[in-house]
Amino acid sequence: MWTIAGEGIHPIHEKGLTSSLSVGDLKLPNKVVIPLSQHIGAPSEPLVRIGDSVRKYQKIGEAKGFVSAPVHASISGKVIAIGKFPHPSGNQSNSIVIESDGKDEPVEGLTEHPDYLKLDPKELKDIIVNAGIVGMGGATFPTHVKLNPPKEKKIDTVLLNGAECEPYLTADDRLMVEMSREVVEGMKILMHIMGVQEGHIGIEDDKPAAIEAMRKAASGTGIRISVLEKKYPQGAEKQLIKSILGREVPSGGLPMDIGVVVQNVGTAVAVYHAVRYGIPLIERIVTVTGQGIQRPGNLRVRIGTLLDHVITECGGLAGEPGKILFGGPMMGIAQHTLHVPVLKGTSGILVIPKEDVLLKDFTACIRCGRCVQACPIRLLPNMYSVFAEAGKPKDAEKYYILDCIECGCCTYVCPSRRPIVHQIRYIKAEMRKAKNKVA
Amino acid sequence: MAEQIVAEKEEKRGRLEEPTPKLILTSSPHVLGEDSIERIMWSVVLALLPASLAGLYFFGWSALQVIVVCMASTLGAEALFQKISGNRVAIKDGSAAVTGLLLALTLPPGSPWWLSVIGGFFAIMICKQLYGGLGYNPFNPAIMARVFLLIAFPLQMTRWPVPHPLFSGMDAKTGATPLGDLQVARLTGKGIGDAARLNLWDAFIGNIGGSIGEVSAIALLIGAAYLIYKQYITWHIPLSMIGTVMAFGGIFWMMNPDKYANPLFHLLTGGLILGAFFMATDMVTCPVTLKGQLIFGAGCGLITVIIRMWGGYPEGVSFAIVLMNIATPLIDIYTRPVRYGAKRAEGTS
Numbered sequence A: 001m002w003t004i005a006g007e008g009i010h011p012i013h014e015k016g017l018t019s020s021l022s023v024g025d026l027k028l029p030n031k032v033v034i035p036l037s038q039h040i041g042a043p044s045e046p047l048v049r050i051g052d053s054v055r056k057y058q059k060i061g062e063a064k065g066f067v068s069a070p071v072h073a074s075i076s077g078k079v080i081a082i083g084k085f086p087h088p089s090g091n092q093s094n095s096i097v098i099e100s101d102g103k104d105e106p107v108e109g110l111t112e113h114p115d116y117l118k119l120d121p122k123e124l125k126d127i128i129v130n131a132g133i134v135g136m137g138g139a140t141f142p143t144h145v146k147l148n149p150p151k152e153k154k155i156d157t158v159l160l161n162g163a164e165c166e167p168y169l170t171a172d173d174r175l176m177v178e179m180s181r182e183v184v185e186g187m188k189i190l191m192h193i194m195g196v197q198e199g200h201i202g203i204e205d206d207k208p209a210a211i212e213a214m215r216k217a218a219s220g221t222g223i224r225i226s227v228l229e230k231k232y233p234q235g236a237e238k239q240l241i242k243s244i245l246g247r248e249v250p251s252g253g254l255p256m257d258i259g260v261v262v263q264n265v266g267t268a269v270a271v272y273h274a275v276r277y278g279i280p281l282i283e284r285i286v287t288v289t290g291q292g293i294q295r296p297g298n299l300r301v302r303i304g305t306l307l308d309h310v311i312t313e314c315g316g317l318a319g320e321p322g323k324i325l326f327g328g329p330m331m332g333i334a335q336h337t338l339h340v341p342v343l344k345g346t347s348g349i350l351v352i353p354k355e356d357v358l359l360k361d362f363t364a365c366i367r368c369g370r371c372v373q374a375c376p377i378r379l380l381p382n383m384y385s386v387f388a389e390a391g392k393p394k395d396a397e398k399y400y401i402l403d404c405i406e407c408g409c410c411t412y413v414c415p416s417r418r419p420i421v422h423q424i425r426y427i428k429a430e431m432r433k434a435k436n437k438v439a
Numbered sequence B: 001m002a003e004q005i006v007a008e009k010e011e012k013r014g015r016l017e018e019p020t021p022k023l024i025l026t027s028s029p030h031v032l033g034e035d036s037i038e039r040i041m042w043s044v045v046l047a048l049l050p051a052s053l054a055g056l057y058f059f060g061w062s063a064l065q066v067i068v069v070c071m072a073s074t075l076g077a078e079a080l081f082q083k084i085s086g087n088r089v090a091i092k093d094g095s096a097a098v099t100g101l102l103l104a105l106t107l108p109p110g111s112p113w114w115l116s117v118i119g120g121f122f123a124i125m126i127c128k129q130l131y132g133g134l135g136y137n138p139f140n141p142a143i144m145a146r147v148f149l150l151i152a153f154p155l156q157m158t159r160w161p162v163p164h165p166l167f168s169g170m171d172a173k174t175g176a177t178p179l180g181d182l183q184v185a186r187l188t189g190k191g192i193g194d195a196a197r198l199n200l201w202d203a204f205i206g207n208i209g210g211s212i213g214e215v216s217a218i219a220l221l222i223g224a225a226y227l228i229y230k231q232y233i234t235w236h237i238p239l240s241m242i243g244t245v246m247a248f249g250g251i252f253w254m255m256n257p258d259k260y261a262n263p264l265f266h267l268l269t270g271g272l273i274l275g276a277f278f279m280a281t282d283m284v285t286c287p288v289t290l291k292g293q294l295i296f297g298a299g300c301g302l303i304t305v306i307i308r309m310w311g312g313y314p315e316g317v318s319f320a321i322v323l324m325n326i327a328t329p330l331i332d333i334y335t336r337p338v339r340y341g342a343k344r345a346e347g348t349s
Helices: A120-129 A170-176 A182-195 A208-218 A239-243 A265-277 A306-311 A372-375 A382-387 A392-399 A409-411 A421-438 B002-012 B037-047 B050-060 B061-084 B094-104 B113-126 B141-152 B177-185 B198-203 B217-229 B238-255 B261-269 B272-279 B290-310 B317-334 B342-348
Strands: A023-025 A031-035 A060-064 A075-085 A092-100 A155-164 A196-205 A224-228 A261-262 A283-288 A297-302 A323-325 A349-351
Touching: A023 A170, A031 A075, A060 A092, A075 A120, A075 B342, A092 B290, A120 A170, A120 A182, A120 A265, A155 A170, A155 A182, A155 A239, A155 A265, A170 A182, A170 A208, A170 A265, A182 A196, A182 A261, A196 A208, A196 A239, A196 B238, A208 A224, A224 A239, A239 A261, A261 A265, A261 A283, A283 A306, A297 A306, A306 A349, A372 A382, A372 A409, A382 A392, A382 A409, A382 A421, A392 A421, A409 A421, A421 B261, B037 B094, B037 B217, B050 B061, B050 B094, B050 B217, B061 B113, B094 B113, B094 B141, B094 B272, B113 B141, B141 B272, B141 B317, B198 B261, B217 B272, B238 B261, B238 B272, B238 B290, B261 B272, B272 B290, B272 B317, B290 B317
Parallel strands: A023 A297, A155 A196, A155 A261, A196 A224, A283 A349
Antiparallel strands: A031 A092, A075 A092, A283 A297, A323 A349
């Protein structure tokens, strides 16, 4: 068994709500809102105008620059608006709104590649760029960027992340159970592109069915299944690398600095579909869950589907909602409106009933050290919290606050209920402000 | 293209906005663990219950009176100060209760009521609230108050009744603690012979002279086991503190058993077990890293045994912990964990 030594926490689990439910198709929405920015990097540029008719899979936004990704129509219909619409990040974002014609008509002439492993890595990367594939674990880093390291970085290993350590979420679990062959084929393509022999798929040990399915699918391929201890944040990129390979990504660096490329299992499937069938990324599996939704489930959802449509199709809200999150409870983002769209990186929608939301005042830090012991980056979260409270964000720099991955372990364990991650984000924002002023 | 977006935005603004249920917005994480300060503090009180009951058994009502007055004083002082200073009265968090009970357990049974009152008020007012309250105090308030009382009222603080178990019908007589006997033997220059001969069973169950809560090793260990099981304390400080006392004491005992007491004597007499598990481990005043806690515990142990063997006081646990409390910020600085990915980054950049 592989694990992060010492650090990390064992939060609530709650995956039982959906872990045994097969992936179903969400009823197609009447309209989708497709943000031009669903990835880290520059937003894409619209290729359509209001009034245009579009078909499913049609590219409607072109990548702008290297660190960017195109977006595609996820349904067929008519472009009815282009402009700023609510984005799950909490801001507004330029988006293309498509009204469905109800036909779900695909574009013609998708290029299939039955012999995809014979393709040149350059060709494969072009396919991936054009399919708009980004990291589907949540960070949404454009996949082709990771696959194009500078020449001096020698990559020796590809890791697939199937850890899914966030409580409640089961989308990757179900994906591995039901689409294990596609995961392995996607992994083969990724390894072929990088020219590496070593490939691991990391899965937490609370998913025996996924482990079993992946072992079967990977047997004879040389791809290894690494069973990880169930521990949060086992699936954070840096922790996954440390657990499986024993290597640490240098502070401020990237996995490529130590010869590793990490992709989510969902991303591998998207890569396979793009390469084999020419299908761009227009849908994903989303775990819709929580005690505040009538019918939890794992659903295949078109990108751009609005939250209120998802909730309606899942039987509606159960009782009064307290918080609705995009993502899991540890790192998910609370939404203020139901008019936000599902994005390429939306792994889950979690509805927490009002009575389960605890809003308590925090008290003084009692220096118990639990956050220090829980921090997977081995930082001193207690110091950040105190600095933020005292209004001294500058002091936090000396304590390497920029290394913080905001996983939430410190806040989870704090007996004084201090909002440590919130305070860390405040400090980081203050630092950005100060930097912008100087520049 | 940009102009088109702006124009269309103006035209389409608000079209998709419909009323939304009121949703709560906070930063992640959205789930929290179950532990709270109240739970931790009242668990410590619970863990001190066996030792308190043992004290009651061996010293009777004279012990009960001290415990009651001490706890009433610390809780009263806390409420009073918070009220006067306009803060929320937070005696429910249990921290003042812990301080009161710990202070009582370090006092001689039958000590006068005013001693408990002075100790309780000193602990809360001077050692805790003046620094800003829970979390900001550099010293463990209970220990600091005990040290204050020991220096200010040496007579009352060293009058030790001989155990007279409840219902045994014995009269309360005063005697000495084993460590006190040892010091007298040491200072008079005679061999320590008889003084260091201890009935281990009596010391284990608590049938010896001493403070209310320090005499019964078994009762203290039951409470400590509970706290370790609940993960409210870790083994690091107790083990390194007790280990250092026994190792250091053991070395001198092996060199000269006529002059120095054996390690078991050090373990079972005085306040070592009480201090190591319940006072040195005080979260507020000990280092935050496990490595720092090991160093902190070793320092406590070393100072304890040095005072016991060569100091002017028979017992040194309280002084040791207070002195190491001073060193806590320094230890924290030097035991900062090496962060993930640090070494390579420093080497290459």
